[in-house]
Amino acid sequence: MIKINTPVDEEKIRSLKVGDEVLISGSIVTARDRAHKYMVEERPDDIRGDLENSIIYHCGPVMKKHDDGTWEVVAAGPTTSIREEIYQADVMEEYKVRGVIGKGGMGPKTLAGLAKTGAVYLHAIGGASQVLARTVVSVPRVYKLEEFGVPESFWVFTVKDFPAVVTMDSHGGSLHDKILATAEEEFRSIVDSL
Amino acid sequence: MIAGVDRDGLAESLVELIRRTTSKLPDDVIKRLKEYRTKEEPGKMACRTLDTIMENVDMAQSASRPICQDTGTVTFDIQHPLGARQSEIREIVKEAVVAATAKNYLRPNVVDSLTGEIKSDNIGVGHPVIHFEQWDNDYLEVTLVLKGGGCENVGAQYTLPQPALKAGRDINGVKKVVLDMVVKAQGKGCAPGVLGIAIGGDRAEGYAIAKKQLKRKLDDINPNPVLAELEGWVVEQANRLGVGPMGFGGKTTLFGAKATTLDRIPASYFVSISYMCWAYRRRTMTIRNGEVQHD
Incomplete structure (x- = not known):
């Protein structure tokens, strides 16, 4: 297990390789479909401080607001990342993001973006919303809650030992490409035998 | 009243x-996930992913949380x-x-x-x-x-024939497109998953009936022997693809498939597939x- 503490520098991120298992601590920021569209189209500045040298989490959590105004994470696993493929590389470059946590992997544009910016794609276990919510220590801030709603807002989470696996690195490596190629080859041999 | x-x-x-x-996951789902966990090699990502899934299932149940x-x-x-x-x-x-x-x-x-x-x-x-x-x-x-939404998005509807897959209007054609869907889904639908399959009908009924198959218990046996064979074949072959839990690689890509048919009109031959994630x-x-x- 490799410990990653945010803010994290480019050198540390570039040292990571596909297959490395990491535990993330520090501040991470949720952003999914609307948030990515918004970041690319409107380039908001208020979130810059939270994103620089930090990690984006593709997640739409279930949240509970306490009477004192603080937030508790009820459930928070990753959502499918590939929907952000058209935005991700630009978002990482613009906001100097060092990593993206999600599920399912991403495509060639993001892979090229990881190499250019110096960032990694971190795969968390989809559906494991309780195991992952347990790692959230506090929720210091939220952006765009009124407009985007609970699942699509930018939630800033302080996490301790959030587990993930590097499945795309800054050296062009992608576990997803490898698994897909093997599956396609096996598929051809199965259907040819029918 | x-x-x-x-x-x-x-x-x-x-x-x-x-x-x-x-x-709370249904008992038949938990039982099947535990069975597949024993097929994965201890220490490998596939096995540890299934362990985390089971830990998550327990946590959710005891806290009454999603x-x-x-x-x-x-x-x-x-x-x-x-x-x-x-x-x-x-x-x-x-x-x-x-x-x-x-x-x-x-x-x-x-x-x-x-x-x-x-x-x-x-x-x-x-x-x-x-x-x-x-x-x-x-x-x-x-x-x-x-x-x-993750699993809903990877569902697919094919029309037969599909020349690129050499899939004709027969049970082998159905097998080819169903497996093609599993290859394309990779881990994106939160594998391991279960398929609901409908052969025939129109586009709307096909999807509706495919989804309805997900109401069936995993251990039921399809009374139609052709469909029973199809269900077994799909799971067995999908698990040869190496996609594995979350698409990390491994032996468990599907842990169930349930199929049915609707009659069709001569011009149409739809195969509709609804994918259910492990969080069934x-x-x-x-x-x-x-x-x-x-x-």
């Missing part, structure tokens, strides 16, 4: 159905005796959904498709989905399925003479 319960009683039992569905944060499209299948008023049941179901959302059993998950407005109580146009069927029994049966949230309750029973 519906099946012997009053309005408040029905609303309360529906909230409990939602709590159970969001936080197994997955995507509490999905909320779909009720309601079978009721003659004389029950569907409009009244519909209102009570909506009340229960609002109450369950306030208790955080459901995420505020409904968005206006044009304006982007969030319906924070989960009541929207066409949501929750409610299917009614009046039957000849004297009791009410409600099945709730919560299906997240499906629960049933029955109400008979005022007595509520949960599965």
